[in-house]
Structures are given as structure tokens and as C-alpha cells.
Amino acid sequence: MTIASATPYCSHGAHCQTCSLSSLCLPVALKTGELDHFDAIIKRRPPLATGDCLFRQGDHFSNVYAIRSGSLKQVNFDHAGNEQITHFFLPGELVGFDGIDDGYHTGYAHAMEKTCICEIPFSHLETLAERIPQLRSQLFRSMSREMKEDHRLIRLLSCKTADERIAGFLINLAVRFQRCGHSSKTYRLPMTRTDISNHLGLALETVSRVLKRFRDNHLVAIRGRDVQILQPQLLYELAENGSP
Amino acid sequence: MTIASATPYCSHGAHCQTCSLSSLCLPVALKTGELDHFDAIIKRRPPLATGDCLFRQGDHFSNVYAIRSGSLKQVNFDHAGNEQITHFFLPGELVGFDGIDDGYHTGYAHAMEKTCICEIPFSHLETLAERIPQLRSQLFRSMSREMKEDHRLIRLLSCKTADERIAGFLINLAVRFQRCGHSSKTYRLPMTRTDISNHLGLALETVSRVLKRFRDNHLVAIRGRDVQILQPQLLYELAENGSP
DNA sequence: CGATACTTTGAGCGCCGTCAACATCGGTGG
DNA sequence: CCACCGATGTTGACGGCGCTCAAAGTATCG
Numbered sequence: 015m016t017i018a019s020a021t022p023y024c025s026h027g028a029h030c031q032t033c034s035l036s037s038l039c040l041p042v043a044l045k046t047g048e049l050d051h052f053d054a055i056i057k058r059r060p061p062l063a064t065g066d067c068l069f070r071q072g073d074h075f076s077n078v079y080a081i082r083s084g085s086l087k088q089v090n091f092d093h094a095g096n097e098q099i100t101h102f103f104l105p106g107e108l109v110g111f112d113g114i115d116d117g118y119h120t121g122y123a124h125a126m127e128k129t130c131i132c133e134i135p136f137s138h139l140e141t142l143a144e145r146i147p148q149l150r151s152q153l154f155r156s157m158s159r160e161m162k163e164d165h166r167l168i169r170l171l172s173c174k175t176a177d178e179r180i181a182g183f184l185i186n187l188a189v190r191f192q193r194c195g196h197s198s199k200t201y202r203l204p205m206t207r208t209d210i211s212n213h214l215g216l217a218l219e220t221v222s223r224v225l226k227r228f229r230d231n232h233l234v235a236i237r238g239r240d241v242q243i244l245q246p247q248l249l250y251e252l253a254e255n256g257s258p
Numbered sequence: 259m260t261i262a263s264a265t266p267y268c269s270h271g272a273h274c275q276t277c278s279l280s281s282l283c284l285p286v287a288l289k290t291g292e293l294d295h296f297d298a299i300i301k302r303r304p305p306l307a308t309g310d311c312l313f314r315q316g317d318h319f320s321n322v323y324a325i326r327s328g329s330l331k332q333v334n335f336d337h338a339g340n341e342q343i344t345h346f347f348l349p350g351e352l353v354g355f356d357g358i359d360d361g362y363h364t365g366y367a368h369a370m371e372k373t374c375i376c377e378i379p380f381s382h383l384e385t386l387a388e389r390i391p392q393l394r395s396q397l398f399r400s401m402s403r404e405m406k407e408d409h410r411l412i413r414l415l416s417c418k419t420a421d422e423r424i425a426g427f428l429i430n431l432a433v434r435f436q437r438c439g440h441s442s443k444t445y446r447l448p449m450t451r452t453d454i455s456n457h458l459g460l461a462l463e464t465v466s467r468v469l470k471r472f473r474d475n476h477l478v479a480i481r482g483r484d485v486q487i488l489q490p491q492l493l494y495e496l497a498e499n500g501s502p
Numbered sequence: 503c504g505a506t507a508c509t510t511t512g513a514g515c516g517c518c519g520t521c522a523a524c525a526t527c528g529g530t531g532g
Numbered sequence: 533c534c535a536c537c538g539a540t541g542t543t544g545a546c547g548g549c550g551c552t553c554a555a556a557g558t559a560t561c562g
Contacts, residue, residue, distance in 0.1 A: 090409050090413060092413055092498055093498040093499070094498050094499040094500075096413075096417065098409075098412065098413040098416055098417065100409045100412050100413075111401075111402055111405060112402055112405045112406055112409065113402070114398045114399055114401070114402035115399050115402035115403045115405075115406055116399075120406060120409070121409075140391075140394065140398075144388050144394075147384075150384065150388075151384075154358045154384075154401075155358055155359050155360075157355075157358070157398075157401050157402075157405070158355055158356055158357070158358035158359035158401075159359045160405060161355060161356045161359075161401070161404060161405060161408065162356055162359055162364060164405065164408035164409070164412065165334050165342075165344045165356065165364070165365075165408070167412055168342065168344055168408065168411055168412060168415060169334060169336055169340075169342040169344075171412060171415035171416050171459060172342055172415050172456070172457070172458070172459030173340065173342065173456075173459055175549075175550090176549080176550065206507090206508065206509090207508070207509060207510095208508080208509095212416070212417075213416070214416070215415060215416030215417055216550075216551090217550065217551050217552075218508095218509085219509095219510080219511080219512095219550090219551080219552085220549090220550055220551075221509095222509060222510055222511080223510085223511080223550090226510075226511085238508095238509085238558090238559070254336055254337040254338050255337070255338040256338075419517075419518090420517080420518070450539090450540065450541085451540075451541060451542095452540080452541095460518080460519090461518070461519050461520075462540095462541080463518090463519080463520085463521095463541095463542080463543080463544095464517095464518060464519075465541095466541060466542055466543080467518095467542085467543080470542075470543085482526090482527080482540095482541085
């Protein structure tokens with residue numbers, strides 16, 4: 015079983031007007047003229063390679079970023095230097111809002127594979143949002159959505175078992191991959207088992223063992239990073255209720 | 259040991275111009291004329307009694323709320339009906355941002371004691387923020403700060419022991435109580451042990467046992483809900499490093 | 503093709519959840 | 533004012549989930 019990578023090639027000169035992800039991204043609901051204005055403030059960067067940093071802890075906050083293709087992980091630190099992956103970001107999602115508060119980023123954002131990014135200068139975005147109510151609403155909605163994602167993760171971490179966490183994680187990824195144009199059943203994990211274990215608050219051995227159990231029970235087919243969800247309904251119920 | 263309640267009386271006709279919390283709240287950095295405009299869109303409500311709901315799951319989102327005095331807990335649900343307390347809100351803090359995304363609230367907000375609230379209609383706030391850059395920045399900053407708080411909690415839940423979680427929780431409350439004008443060392447917990455255990459992802463018996471251990475080790479003096487932090491530095495190190 | 507990172511699998515044990523009993527607090531009504 | 537009662541908090545015994553340590557197997561890349 016081999017599944018196409020989640021990272022198709024993407025030209026770094028592309029524009030919002032022709033971007034297949036614009037229905038997920040900030041330009042949603044913008045009229046043609048407005049879209050041109052929005053497109054004009056965006057800087058396209060050369061693609062990030064695996065392991066490259068989009069921003070580092072302590073960097074001055076000046077942009078938010080939209081992902082065109084590829085994937086990122088956002089890593090925060092506590093005072094003792096322990097890492098915590100708070101988010102994985104997929105195409106069509108926005109990165110960097112946590113830097114607004116006091117003007118610098120509190121953690122790293124690493125590319126987990128070759129990743130194309132749109133850089134959106136926040137001051138320009140604010141100015142433009144002043145004039146375009148649709149854009150403003152979408153900006154607030156994006157931030158609010160990230161909060162809801164955080165609350166989902168908090169609930170997951172605070173009272174769910176390893177099985178429930180991993181079921182929820184696989185389902186959540188499936189939903190988000192589908193939203194950006196992939197199959198809802200098959201995808202390729204961009205992150206390592208170590209990343210998953212860190213994000214879900216588990217030991218990496220536990221992640222490995224639970225995935226094996228899911229495979230043995232024919233809930234999913236997993237080989238390396240290729241995932242195929244065989245029984246979405248059962249997996250969903252496991253994630254929510256804890257009952258198989 | 260008895261410590262004054264965190265809920266002094268607060269007139270519900272008060273205005274931002276005279277509010278002691280305005281330096282924490284949205285009006286921060288507004289000029290006098292702007293402050294008048296801001297004050298004009300706010301509705302003061304009669305105080306909430308213990309257990310009253312500010313909003314319920316599924317309610318249409320139309321306001322954010324600033325706390326003048328008292329405290330709230332925000333409770334979210336998963337599909338199986340399990341509750342998860344994602345936030346405790348103290349005076350000077352803003353509640354309700356998670357409703358922006360799809361226009362309704364995803365959980366309850368309960369008053370944990372008698373609580374005075376400023377209701378801020380979000381549509382008016384957006385309009386006003388269009389004209390007043392300071393207000394706009396502060397709005398973004400408030401949302402961004404809530405995200406950072408979420409990330410802190412995620413880190414806490416994902417890899418910390420019961421001792422570390424509770425140490426972190428006590429320190430965090432101390433900081434926030436100090437910010438709104440209390441002592442940094444002594445405060446009264448507005449929430450039950452059950453609420454704490456839910457929020458931190460622990461059994462309530464564990465909360466009780468860890469607090470006893472902290473008391474035995476003279477890190478804190480706790481009697482019922484009255485907390486006095488005796489060794490802030492040690493408690494902080496315990497929360498961050500796990501080392502006593 | 504060798505080196506390095508990543509993943510799987512096993513054995514043992516400790517933290518913390520569950521169950522249970524009891525103590526304490528706060529409020530209500532006789 | 534006191535007796536009562538439900539809600540809240542404390543303490544103990546015990547077992548299981550998931551972590552740690554260890555080692556072998558596998559993908560990936562220069």
C-alpha cells in the first residue's frame with residue numbers, strides 16, 4: 015500500500031485568484047476587486063525544506079502565514095526547555111496568531127516536509143481588514159477556530175485514554191485532509207511517531223502499540239506513515255465515547 | 259486563617275472611566291473621547307448569582323463579556339456529554355471569543371460566585387474597532403493571549419505529573435489575582451476541588467492528596483478554599499522542572 | 503551500502519484512578 | 533439555637549494503564 019504524498023508541487027509565484035485553497039483561507043467570500051487587493055499584500059516565499067523554521071522562539075511577530083502545501087508543527091517550550099507540539103498545520107490553515115499578544119513568537123514553527131507558504135504581513139492585513147468587513151470577519155473566525163481546536167485538544171488530553179486520543183487524532187486528521195481536497199479515508203502522516211506522542215501526551219511506545227492494536231482489530235490499515243481508515247464510524251465512537 | 263473574598267461588591271451602573279480594571283480590559287490605551295464611545299456600547303447587567311449561566315451551549319454568539327468582579331468557569335462538552343472546564347475567568351478577563359467562529363457558543367459559562375459582568379455587543383465592538391486602532395490591537399491581543407493560555411494548559415496536561423499540574427495551577431492563579439489587584443501570596447479559590455480536578459485532568463482525590471502533601475511540606479498553607487503561598491519560588495520550580 | 507533516524511516489541515513497575523468510608527462545611531427549618 | 537441533611541472535602545487500599553528501560557528490526561538518505 016502506497017499513498018500519494020500530501021505535498022504536491024506548488025509554484026511559489028501562484029496567486030490567490032487561482033489557488034485551489036482560497037475557499038479555506040482568508041480570501042473566502044472576498045469579491046474580485048477585494049481579492050486583488052488582498053493578493054497584492056502577500057509575499058510568496060521559496061518553499062521550506064524539511065526541518066526548516068518558519069519562525070523561531072523569540073522572533074518578532076510581523077506576519078501570519080497560510081500554508082499552500084506541505085505541513086508544519088508548532089512547538090512551544092516551558093521554562094525547563096521541554097518541548098510541546100501544540101499544533102500540526104495542514105494546507106489551507108493559518109499559522110502565527112499566538113504572536114499577536116506581546117509581539118513575539120513563543121515557539122518554533124518547523125516544516126515537516128517540503129512546504130509552500132504565503133507570508134501575510136499582519137499590519138497590512140489589519141489595515142485591509144479595516145476596509146473589508148468580510149476579511150475582518152474571516153480573520154476573527156480563523157482565530158476563533160484555532161481556539162476551538164485548542165479546546166478540543168485540551169479535552170482530549172485531560173481525560174481520554176491512549177486509545178481514545180489516538181482514535182481522535184486519526185479522525186481529526188482525516189477531516190482536515192478531506193477539507194483540503196484529499197480522500198477522507200487515506201492519507202500519509204507528515205509527522206513522526208515521536209511527534210504524535212509528544213502532541214498527544216503519550217510515550218512513543220504507547221503510540222506504536224495502540225496503532226498495532228487498531229491494525230489487529232481492522233479499524234485502520236497502517237504501514238509506516240500511510241494510513242487508511244477502514245471503520246470511520248467505529249473509530250469515531252471510540253474517540254468520543256471510549257466504547258469500541 | 260481567613261482571607262477576604264475575591265468578590266467585593268460592585269455597582270452595576272459603573273463606567274469604564276472609573277473602573278479600576280480598565281488597565282487590564284479592552285479600554286487599555288484608549289484616549290478620553292474614545293473611552294466614552296467604548297463605554298457607550300457596553301451594557302451592564304445585574305450581577306449573576308452562584309451557578310447562573312452567562313451563556314449556554316448552542317446560544318447564538320452576539321457578545322463578549324468582561325468580568326468586573328467574581329469569577330466564571332467555561333465548560334465544553336464532547337459528543338458523549340463529558341464535561342471539560344477549559345477556563346476559569348477572573349476579574350479583568352474577557353469571555354466568549356470561542357463563539358466567533360461559527361456564531362454560537364460551544365459550551366456553558368457558569369458563575370462560580372456572585373459575579374458582575376460588562377456585556378459588549380460584538381458587532382458594535384467590531385465597528386468601533388474599525389475606527390480606533392488601539393482598540394483593534396487590544397482586541398487581537400486579548401484573543402491571542404487566550405490562545406497562549408490554552409497552549410500553557412495543553413503543555414501542562416500533556417506531560418506534567420499531578421504535583422506539577424497543581425503547582426502550576428496555584429502559581430497561575432496567584433499571578434492572575436495579583437494582576438487584578440489582590441495579594442500575590444494569598445487568595446481564595448472560587449472553585450471546588452471537583453472543578454480543579456476536572457480542569458487539570460486529575461481525580462479529585464488526587465487533588466486533595468497533593469494539596470495535603472504541599473501543606474505538609476510547607477509549600478503552601480491551605481485551609482478549605484483559602485490559599486497562602488509560602489514558598490513561591492519552590493512552587494514555581496516544581497511546576498516548571500518537576501524538581502522540588 | 504553503510505549510517506542514522508525511526509519504529510516495533512517485550513518486561514517490569516510506579517503513578518494515579520477507582521472504590522469506599524468517613525469528616526467537615528454550610529444552609530435550612532423546626 | 534440546634535438538629536438535620538446534602539454538598540464538599542479527606543483519607544486509605546488496591547489495581548491497571550501507560551511510562552521507563554532495553555533491544556531488535558526497518559525506512560531513508562547521502
